[in-house]
Amino acid sequence: xxxxxxxxxxxPDTVADEERGSIELRRVRKTYGDxxxxxxxxxxxxxxxxxxxxxxxxxxxxxxxxxxxxxxxxTSGTVLIDGKPVDxxxxxxRNLGVVFQSYALFPHMTAAENVEFPLRMRGIRSGERxxxxxxxxxxxxxxxxxxxxxxxxxxxxxxxxxLARALVFNPAALLLDEPMAAxxxxxxxxxxxEVKTLQRALGISVVFVTHDQDEAMSMSDRIVVMRDGRVVxxxxxxxxxxxxxxxxxxxFLGDTNLLPCTVLxxxxxVAVVDLGAWGVGRVLDRGAEGDAYAVSIRxxxxxxxxxxRSENRATGRLLSSTGLGAxxxxxxxxxxxxxxxxxxxxxxxxxCPTDSEVSVGWSQDxxxxxxxxx
Ligand SMILES: Nc1ncnc2c1ncn2[C@@H]1O[C@H](COP(=O)(O)OP(=O)(O)O)[C@@H](O)[C@H]1O
Ligand SMILES: [Mg+2]
Numbered sequence: 001x002x003x004x005x006x007x008x009x010x011x012p013d014t015v016a017d018e019e020r021g022s023i024e025l026r027r028v029r030k031t032y033g034d035x036x037x038x039x040x041x042x043x044x045x046x047x048x049x050x051x052x053x054x055x056x057x058x059x060x061x062x063x064x065x066x067x068x069x070x071x072x073x074x075t076s077g078t079v080l081i082d083g084k085p086v087d088x089x090x091x092x093x094r095n096l097g098v099v100f101q102s103y104a105l106f107p108h109m110t111a112a113e114n115v116e117f118p119l120r121m122r123g124i125r126s127g128e129r130x131x132x133x134x135x136x137x138x139x140x141x142x143x144x145x146x147x148x149x150x151x152x153x154x155x156x157x158x159x160x161x162x163l164a165r166a167l168v169f170n171p172a173a174l175l176l177d178e179p180m181a182a183x184x185x186x187x188x189x190x191x192x193x194e195v196k197t198l199q200r201a202l203g204i205s206v207v208f209v210t211h212d213q214d215e216a217m218s219m220s221d222r223i224v225v226m227r228d229g230r231v232v233x234x235x236x237x238x239x240x241x242x243x244x245x246x247x248x249x250x251x252f253l254g255d256t257n258l259l260p261c262t263v264l265x266x267x268x269x270v271a272v273v274d275l276g277a278w279g280v281g282r283v284l285d286r287g288a289e290g291d292a293y294a295v296s297i298r299x300x301x302x303x304x305x306x307x308x309r310s311e312n313r314a315t316g317r318l319l320s321s322t323g324l325g326a327x328x329x330x331x332x333x334x335x336x337x338x339x340x341x342x343x344x345x346x347x348x349x350x351x352c353p354t355d356s357e358v359s360v361g362w363s364q365d366x367x368x369x370x371x372x373x374x
Pocket of ligand 2: 063
């Protein structure tokens with residue numbers, strides 16, 4: 001019998017597996033009066049991907065997350081979750097787990113009651129709720145602590161409860177807005193590892209917000225660098241770190257030496273640049289276009305070299321050397337410019353007296369042509 005004409009249409013909330021957990025923002029904009037908090041942002045997160053929005057305070061990270069979660073309306077644009085527009089859906093129907101600073105635990109409820117809350121909102125009966133809350137608490141390492149109230153728990157434990165509450169209804173994706181900002185350094189690093197482990201085990205997509213570059217570098221599949229409500233660069237952490245396209249990104253993501261330059265030639269991903277007192281050299285060219293250029297060389301990529309090296313070399317004076325345990329930081333003045341060279345303590349030319357003449361060099365693949373914005 002041919003039933004094709006009588007089969008019910010697929011339920012509207014059916015989600016293709018390959019789209020579950022995908023998030024897409026299309027030209028999303030948010031203005032408050034004459035402040036543009038988010039400026040026509042495009043962003044897409046693949047299922048299972050860990051994407052971090054990294055930017056200074058006020059760059060629009062929280063506003064972006066609030067719009068994805070459904071706590072703020074969009075001025076224009078659209079958000080899709082699992083491939084479908086959600087602009088008309090209230091937060092609880094978006095199937096997203098959220099840990100936001102503005103969405104703290106309920107102080108009058110126990111940990112278990114907090115974790116059960118999203119299930120209660122979804123009309124799940126109490127026996128099932130309790131069982132799932134216990135499982136979620138166990139998953140974040142809090143088995144047996146369900147009866148405690150938030151004030152009877154440490155900051156780290158409270159963050160774990162918030163994470164359990166975000167995960168308990170098996171959401172398509174997690175939105176985490178500076179979830180570790182209130183924790184001290186050691187606890188923060190421990191939580192970073194735990195969140196990564198949990199994310200891998202569950203295969204869940206995560207949009208994570210931080211202004212801490214180390215946190216972004218260590219946790220993300222992809223970093224989206226934001227400034228003034230816009231994406232200024234995105235890519236794998238190593239890629240953005242190694243190939244910043246502007247001086248602002250280079251400075252925001254680590255320390256660097258910036259050498260203003262004139263571009264003489266650009267071909268095949270390599271630029272020949274005139275660095276003034278640093279001579280003419282070759283550097284990587286990723287196609288950044290602007291009015292003024294500089295070369296960025298990270299301190300760990302600047303090296304002491306022999307004085308007879310012919311290319312990518314400059315001569316200057318050693319100002320100081322400071323041991324930092326595993327590394328040594330040397331300050332130098334080369335061609336009238338103060339720069340920093342960092343090397344492993346084991347490979348050091350330490351012992352080189354202050355004020356002696358030194359030659360420094362760089363490898364063509366580790367110096368990046370970028371646009372000078374400031
Ligand atoms: N409710 C609001 N009313 C007015 N301005 C706001 C509001 N929320 C955020 N802003 C402004 O929008 C910009 C982006 O803020 P936010 O998204 O909180 O940045 P971030 O999370 O990156 O620090 C800031 O200039 C901020 O002052
Ligand atoms: Mg914020």
